[in-house]
Amino acid sequence: MPELPEVETVREGLARHLLGHTFREVQVLDERSLRRHPRGRKDFVDRLQGRTVRDVVRRGKYLWILLSAADSAEILPESLVVHLGMSGQALITAPEASPHRHLRVRALMVPPGQDKEPLELRFVDQRIFGGMFLDRTVLTRDAVGQLVPAGSRSLLGRPEIPSAVAHIARDPLDPFFDTDGFRRRVRGSAVGIKRLLLDQSTVSGIGNIYADEALWRARLHYARPSSSLSAAQTRGLLEACTAVMAEALTAGGTSFDALYVNVNGESGYFERGLNAYGRAEKPCPRCAAVGRTGRIVREPFMNRSSYRCTFCQRRPSAR
DNA sequence: ATCTACACCTGACCGC
DNA sequence: TGCGGTCAGGTGTAGA
Numbered sequence A: 001m002p003e004l005p006e007v008e009t010v011r012e013g014l015a016r017h018l019l020g021h022t023f024r025e026v027q028v029l030d031e032r033s034l035r036r037h038p039r040g041r042k043d044f045v046d047r048l049q050g051r052t053v054r055d056v057v058r059r060g061k062y063l064w065i066l067l068s069a070a071d072s073a074e075i076l077p078e079s080l081v082v083h084l085g086m087s088g089q090a091l092i093t094a095p096e097a098s099p100h101r102h103l104r105v106r107a108l109m110v111p112p113g114q115d116k117e118p119l120e121l122r123f124v125d126q127r128i129f130g131g132m133f134l135d136r137t138v139l140t141r142d143a144v145g146q147l148v149p150a151g152s153r154s155l156l157g158r159p160e161i162p163s164a165v166a167h168i169a170r171d172p173l174d175p176f177f178d179t180d181g182f183r184r185r186v187r188g189s190a191v192g193i194k195r196l197l198l199d200q201s202t203v204s205g206i207g208n209i210y211a212d213e214a215l216w217r218a219r220l221h222y223a224r225p226s227s228s229l230s231a232a233q234t235r236g237l238l239e240a241c242t243a244v245m246a247e248a249l250t251a252g253g254t255s256f257d258a259l260y261v262n263v264n265g266e267s268g269y270f271e272r273g274l275n276a277y278g279r280a281e282k283p284c285p286r287c288a289a290v291g292r293t294g295r296i297v298r299e300p301f302m303n304r305s306s307y308r309c310t311f312c313q314r315r316p317s318a319r
Numbered sequence B: 001a002t003c004t005a006c007a008c009c010t011g012a013c014c015g016c
Numbered sequence C: 001t002g003c004g005g006t007c008a009g010g011t012g013t014a015g016a
Helices: A004-018 A040-048 A179-187 A193-198 A208-218 A231-252 A268-272 A285-289
Strands: A022-028 A051-059 A062-069 A078-083 A088-093 A103-110 A119-125 A131-139 A160-162 A296-301 A304-309
Touching: A004 A051, A004 A062, A004 A088, A004 A119, A004 A231, A022 A040, A040 A131, A051 A160, A062 A160, A078 A088, A078 A160, A179 A193, A179 A231, A193 A208, A193 A231, A208 A231, A208 A304
Parallel strands: none
Antiparallel strands: A022 A051, A022 A103, A051 A062, A062 A078, A078 A131, A088 A119, A103 A119, A131 A160, A296 A304
């Protein structure tokens, strides 16, 4: 399933292939992918056709395409938001490529010059947890509450953000990430720490897999009350989150020089680098390295599976 | 106000 | 072979 590193890989691929391209012949094959576009299919198509891609931006697992009119470079206050959900893919193909099984939305993308061939942007989504919608943008503030300068060329520092995404926190790979805000949320809540990691308004981009991996690295039990973490543990946990996702981005973000942007959750990282997630009843790699008998167990938490080591992630004592 | 539970989806898999 | 049940999980929101 696409998580932050995969979404960043898609963002980069879309930006590289589509900057300057104009939407033509937008076709919505399944309106359920437009669940979050309340004005419906026709409004979506009419608004998107004729608009030109000016930038592709990401926060957490959301990405959005900043648009202009076709004959202008001025960015419009409405952007195309894409969320891949559990099974979404953003593909770039030749227009004549054979249709994909779960194709939901397609658009012919016309390049700015005469010398290049049009491309097709395809939104493919088996389970339809993801979707697309058009949304007005508001201006971002950075970690200390100041407006990010307009015209900033840092992708993550773009001042525009769709209003539907503005409530989520920045992610650990964002240079404006609000570390103090994260510490305050950890100190100020008694919920299990994993619940906080999955709360996108505290820190974004972390899903079930990376939550378990970060907790394993930080040697913390998922149900540990957030407010009981020491300052050092909080710092260590945030470092673990950042490291896990940065390494996954490095491992999974290669092999995209073809005319093809793909997200299918099969980054190399998932196959090689997982220490806890999905490894029920296997030895804990850290314990095994020093001859201890800690093993990974799978337990239900928050209506999903959590994986932890029986030795280095002990259950917190009730008090 | 804060937190929890559930709806939204499809396909793979399992036991009968 | 088929059929019903279970599981996977991010997000928004209804309800506690």
